[in-house]
Amino acid sequence: MKKYCEECGREVETRIISKKETYEVCGESIEVEAQILVCADCGEEFYCEELDNATLVNAYNEYRRKHKLLLPEEIKKIREQYNLSQRSFAKLLNWGDKTICRYENGSVQDKAHNSLLLFLREPENMRTYITENEITLDERQKAKLLETVEKLEVDNEYGAGKKFLDLFFSPIPSEENGFKGFDYEKVCAMVLFFAHKNVELLKTKLMKLLNYSDMIYYKENGSSMSGLKYAHLPYGPVPEHFDMLLGKMSADHVAHIEVMYDNGYEKHQVIPECEIPEEMFTSDELEVLERVYLKFKDFGSVDISNYSHKEKGYSSTKTGEIISYSYAKDIQLK
Template identity: 30%
Template sequence: MDEKRFCPNCDKTQPVKCEQREETLTVRDTPIKVASLVTVCSACSEVFATEAQEDENVRKAYDEYRRLKGLLSPSDLKEIRGMYGLSQTAFSRWLSWGDITIHRYEAGSLQDAAHNETLMLLKDPRNAEKILEKHRNNLDQATADRLERTIAALLNAGVAKLVESDIATSLGMAAPSELNGYRRFDIDRFENLVLHILNTVGPTFKTAINKYLWYIDFGYFREQTCSITGSQYLRFAHGPIPKSYDYLFAGMFEKGMMETEEVMFKDHSGERYSATVPANTDLFQGNELKAINAWTSYLKGRSSRRLSGMAHEEKAYMLTKDREPISYRFAAELKVRPAARKKSAAAA
């Protein structure tokens, strides 16, 4: 049955059909042929395009223009930015561009040739190193230092290789002890636990992800004297973080497991992480998955600030020096546990 839409020629709602017709659109003075979607009025044969069709037709024209001119696609830009672990705003500032420039490009706007050339250069971390030297003052100290470490890592190897061979091997070589929960680090378990968390709670800030990981590993250790991922956790300002998590997350971006979305607040911006693939929960035993789900359900809905506040009140955090590894022996003294929230919720 025909769809009904308002026909501008008939000046009333009429049955219409959606068709695909070849047309030429002009993009930056360049004629581009595309198979455009159009709407045809069944009553008067008027041909017009809805707003959604126009958007799709322009997107097709832009994609073809990028192909003809050798411009990077929005997904290419996200991948390059993901290599360096920067938010859209920080990435733009690093390159001395307007704060929303990368946001516009990743949303589909066409970059100019000069910007495209700069972005192409960033595929090689050696060029990124030179740009950081030139524009370091565009970034705050913490962001510049973190970017410098990321570039140094990329110079040694591709991100995926770095994570799987260098970082993962280094972490996995640590003998089972109270610092890794008596389990050697397992990158597959780590990555799939992150994916399971994101698929369960939805888009989440990295501060919150790190707290989920910490509470799950330490909570399971409290019951079973063994962690789930084998991660070592360090004491940092916003709470416990998995050792080398920046590189581990970067590896997940490189493999297409995660993506980010910049969120603007009143006086700052943040990046929200989302999973792009399902987690392989077969890696976890039944009692492990039960504990993972219990902790995820318990922590779900709490803000990053609240989760950091909870972690700051734990002896594990208070009795560990800054940037030092946190011993799993503190797991026995965790102040919170999933059952406590369920019980209080039932009482309410």
């Protein structure tokens, strides 16, 4: 950009330099890195409205950071997650009509307003706020807002559940999980498949059925179905952290374990609580599940345990070790 330089007395080339400058924000001196347009020859500073505004915005944001105040775009995000207009949001908070608009456009909010906004960022808190305060929204707006809050709460819960699973079940494909990131929905569907097919399916048998399905599928397709890892335990291969998984399935009302007594013996029976979601399996997956089901249909838990003990993956590993899917090539379902 060319400019007329008073010092040089002619049109000159310009460049942008940065230098520390101090701005007054809410009565406080804030130092920021300012971008300044200067004469390329003598260094004379020019006024440039755009750069000046940008620096001012930086100074305000620096002030906000220092005082832990929400940034304008964060305030906007909070409002938008509830699908509220600036006017309705201000009304909900009992603030002046233009208050939210001013904040979103860069005015620094006062501390109390900031605290309320921070609080309302969490959907649970918004629910408390709506139910425990006399708010000025009309019934229709209020119902709509509650609906949005509900949806956000469900999403949050889903996100937290996913994070929890990621702690224990690797989302990263590896030889141990059959080169497939853990797929909770798929495991649930596999459990439901076997629990609906087998009346009185026991937990010990279920674990073997899952193992065979994953191994056979891996052998034929190069990846497991569920992304589960299987560990060598005394009574056969067992999905890692399986009880935790069953706990989650029970909390999610997918399936639960019921303890039964049979001649003094404790039996852990798998009780399905819902149908398999549609289109959960590919035809290849279904075919493998059917084959595994038919093969072991008349096997009791002990029979299938004994059967699985003969597998190379099992005999080549020690108690507690993960059984690599590379052993799948030796599995035969005859």
